[in-house]
Amino acid sequence: MSGQPNTRLSDLFGLAGWSKGELARLVNKQAAAMGHPQLSTDTSRVRRWIDMGEIPRDPVPRVLAALFTERLGRVVTIEDLGLVRHGRTGRRQGDGNAEHPDGVPWAPERTAAVLTEFTGMDLMLNRRGLVGAGAALAAGSTLSSAMYDWLHSDPTLKADAPVLDDPLHADPAGFDRYEAAPIGSQEIEELERSVEVFRAWDAARGGGLQRKAVVGQLNEVGGMLAYHHPPHLQRRLWGVAANLAVLAGWMSHDVGLEPTAQKYFVIAAHAAREGGDRPRAGEALSRAARQMVHLGRPDDALDLMKLAQTGSGERLQPRTKAMFHTIEAWAQASMGKSQAMRRTLGRAEDLFVSDREDLEPPDWMQTFKDEDLYGMQALAYRTLAEFDPGAAAHAQYYAEKALALRVDGRERSKIFDHLSMASACFIADDPEQADRYARLALMSMGSNSSRRTWDRLRQMYRLTAEYSGYPRIHELREEIRLALPKLKGRADNSAQA
Numbered sequence: 001m002s003g004q005p006n007t008r009l010s011d012l013f014g015l016a017g018w019s020k021g022e023l024a025r026l027v028n029k030q031a032a033a034m035g036h037p038q039l040s041t042d043t044s045r046v047r048r049w050i051d052m053g054e055i056p057r058d059p060v061p062r063v064l065a066a067l068f069t070e071r072l073g074r075v076v077t078i079e080d081l082g083l084v085r086h087g088r089t090g091r092r093q094g095d096g097n098a099e100h101p102d103g104v105p106w107a108p109e110r111t112a113a114v115l116t117e118f119t120g121m122d123l124m125l126n127r128r129g130l131v132g133a134g135a136a137l138a139a140g141s142t143l144s145s146a147m148y149d150w151l152h153s154d155p156t157l158k159a160d161a162p163v164l165d166d167p168l169h170a171d172p173a174g175f176d177r178y179e180a181a182p183i184g185s186q187e188i189e190e191l192e193r194s195v196e197v198f199r200a201w202d203a204a205r206g207g208g209l210q211r212k213a214v215v216g217q218l219n220e221v222g223g224m225l226a227y228h229h230p231p232h233l234q235r236r237l238w239g240v241a242a243n244l245a246v247l248a249g250w251m252s253h254d255v256g257l258e259p260t261a262q263k264y265f266v267i268a269a270h271a272a273r274e275g276g277d278r279p280r281a282g283e284a285l286s287r288a289a290r291q292m293v294h295l296g297r298p299d300d301a302l303d304l305m306k307l308a309q310t311g312s313g314e315r316l317q318p319r320t321k322a323m324f325h326t327i328e329a330w331a332q333a334s335m336g337k338s339q340a341m342r343r344t345l346g347r348a349e350d351l352f353v354s355d356r357e358d359l360e361p362p363d364w365m366q367t368f369k370d371e372d373l374y375g376m377q378a379l380a381y382r383t384l385a386e387f388d389p390g391a392a393a394h395a396q397y398y399a400e401k402a403l404a405l406r407v408d409g410r411e412r413s414k415i416f417d418h419l420s421m422a423s424a425c426f427i428a429d430d431p432e433q434a435d436r437y438a439r440l441a442l443m444s445m446g447s448n449s450s451r452r453t454w455d456r457l458r459q460m461y462r463l464t465a466e467y468s469g470y471p472r473i474h475e476l477r478e479e480i481r482l483a484l485p486k487l488k489g490r491a492d493n494s495a496q497a
Contacts, residue, residue: 140300207251
């Protein structure tokens with residue numbers, strides 16, 4: 001017992017709206033449903049958890065996490081409740097250490113447990129039809145300052161330290177936990193192939209249809225990581241975990257589950273670092289930066305990109321650096337910083353063409369091809385055109401180059417390129433061409449589960465107002481209005497996407 005209030009638990013308790021007696025009764029009922037009928041708690045014990053920082057024994061933290069998850073309609077982990085024993089107290093980290101708010105980063109040995117717990121809760125939300133959108137996004141500066149020292153340290157230094165106990169087994173996390181057992185290289189190869197399948201599906205159809213499958217696979221991998229395999233296998237398994245976590249985050253972002261997506265990106269960075277792959281950790285954080293730009297927070301995106309670039313180490317290949325610069329340029333364009341954006345895109349082009357083709361890119365970079373560079377350049381110039389209409393011509397040029405190369409079934413990227421082109425044409429006073437590309441995008445969107453494409457369509461829709469007197473554009477506006485899904489209790493951030 002710390003003697004200090006558990007501010008994390010107190011804040012969530014206030015949001016849930018229970019009385020202490022009501023929570024005690026719910027704990028007893030939920031514990032029985034989870035196979036612990038002998039557990040009994042009361043109002044005074046709940047008061048000690050909240051007011052005195054007492055951390056109850058397992059399974060109570062897991063029971064509380066399940067109750068708060070269901071009540072609040074978003075994933076709430078043991079970590080969020082301030083109920084982790086090793087290296088954490090119930091106090092909010094910001095109360096005593098402003099450098100590490102929200103427990104980021106957590107202790108290295110906690111990564112697999114946090115991964116398993118969070119995915120288990122996410123799956124539970126899906127089974128019960130709840131919406132995981134009630135949490136707040138951490139600012140980019142908050143994440144980057146909390147993770148800077150951690151990402152720059154060497155994860156191999158702890159390998160020689162004695163293992164005094166095994167917290168992954170002493171403090172089991174999550175539900176339906178995978179029974180830890182050794183696996184071999186063949187099983188890991190199968191997992192690596194499954195990542196490729198999920199990636200291809202996401203690129204073609206959007207994140208909505210396969211998100212639960214990816215989260216479920218990641219949950220099982222978290223359980224596998226609880227068993228200490230030989231170092232070369234453990235590193236590969238951490239790589240699988242990082243790739244799946246990035247995919248889970250990207251798919252969550254794609255369907256509008258923004259706080260959930262951010263958590264997966266952070267988990268992916270932890271997993272990549274545990275596997276000794278700092279460039280992969282940096283790429284995971286770059287995804288969080290893209291998310292921030294989409295949500296209208298480019299300054300936070302730039303904070304995250306600084307960390308992604310400096311924390312990726314010396315093994316960062318030129319093509320990856322180029323991709324990082326395109327995200328930075330998009331953020332600068334969102335702020336109307338024309339000269340900075342053009343310089344950054346110039347560096348991206350130079351790095352991209354300097355990439356040696358004899359050096360095999362990591363699997364997670366093999367989808368960043370010429371058309372992706374052009375697509376990001378088109379998006380940056382199209383975004384800048386909101387401040388400087390002259391940039392629209394450049395957006396059209398790069399969007400056309402991207403579309404000429406989009407032949408590999410990545411339909412979502414093609415939709416984005418069509419929308420970039422349509423928006424640039426409207427800004428360049430070419431409504432006839434704009435109408436053509438907007439209809440090509442609209443034609444493909446019905447078979448795609450990406451909410452981001454609809455966000456981008458809403459942004460383009462604003463530009464049609466000036467031409468609503470044109471019969472074809474009037475008709476297009478009506479078709480878009482009928483096709484757009486209704487926003488459910490969410491502010492429309494699409495104007496920044």
